[in-house]
Amino acid sequence: MTAHPGALPASLSARTRAVLVAHDVSKEYPGAGRVVDGVSLQVFAGELLAIVGPSGSGKSTLLHCLSGLERPTSGSVQIGGTRLEELGRSALARLRRERVGFVFQSYNLISSLTAWDNVALPARLARRRVRDEDVDRALAHVGLSSRARARPAALSGGQQQRVAVARALAVDRDLVFADEPTGALDSAAGAQVLSLLRSAAGANRAVVMVTHDLQAAATADRVLVLRDGAIHRELLAPTPTAVLQAVTAGGGGR
Template sequence: MTEPRIQAAGLGKTFPAAAKGQPSVPVLRGISLDVAPGEMVSIVGPSGSGKSTLLHCLSGLEPYDAGSVRLAGRDLGSLGRGALAALRREHVGFVFQSYNLIPSLSARENVALPARLARRRADRGAADRALAAVGLADRAGHRPGQLSGGQQQRVAIARVLAAGPDIVFADEPTGSLDTATGAEVLRLLRDVARGDRSVVVVTHDLDAAALADRVLVLRDGEIHRELRDPSPRQVLDALTQARAGA
């Protein structure tokens, strides 16, 4: 049996009190989940339900207070900062709303950057193939400031494709894009979840969520519903119930 790419058990996270005399704020309350190789999982929920915090804890970007997370077969709780950084560098890719491109580098150089940071030989061919896969072969020499928001997000996805990570985490990847461009970006992410590669995406876009194999609906830091191969309408209905506390 193939080991899940991500395993979380009883995951808990509490934010400290904002001011003296105020209570601490529990954000995640005993979440357990698995993500299989080749699976795309969407996380949706009302504002403040813990979606982004869950993604950050699963990816090792934030520490958690309770439970456990195994990422690419490693127990995150047993790793120091250096080992965590190495694990993310070797096995994890990120796509964020803010693109996180280096303004002074070309699209090709941004795509090749993870290999350089990992001290691997930069493969210009791999970067160009990744840019071609997202429809930007003719923009390889352009800097981010010369590209539209949608094109910059596609460069970010090309960077993931070139690096070839086992797991891709995407946090509101279409939040700054128009509907048509966002749909194109999400189709690209859907294509990333093939073979052994897995994708976890936090999104408020119901059509985007419905592209996933599974949708997890969060409410008050807990998994309220789990949907398999849902329609956008089914995601909306579950999200409406979560907002209403039903």
């Protein structure tokens, strides 16, 4: 099913609170030109949104602009009603710590810390009181209570990524951004991580996932297909076949 960009999915008809609003977002780099080109979208509480596209289509750059990791060249992004372009560097970093969680392909765990301490780290950086029960609950949710005192080197890739998911969920946040979260995992570990991200999209939280995995994208409520930095198609209740057809139709990406 194809929809107009920004349309409210029928499955979310009772959840109309937009936690992320982007308007006409573009990003340019010297020598590379415009990598993201006039993207407008909304993400709703309770939604898992997947962004797919050919290699070099601007997926990760768009995610970085939406999450505040990079500033767009033009356009606006709001998270929970706060306009990111109006924030200074310190305020933007504070917003990311307090309201946004991240799950990256490379896990980004601190090698000298245990799994428990990695999960607790964002709250400590945000100068929040770290409640043991919140960290314990997050690790239990990803099935790693027994590995709480293990350091990353003693964990498999799938276990490390589940620690990264627990870290993103341990503190209540509006949004979780996941950049190729299953890219370094085998199919079984990847399916576990996808299930966790799917369950993370609750009444007060949305998940935005960039992925090249069409099976992963098909678990989302909605899929945006990016080409040459712009939204080419939008799919609701997607199937892997529909996502493949949308990604491969027409010309290639930048």
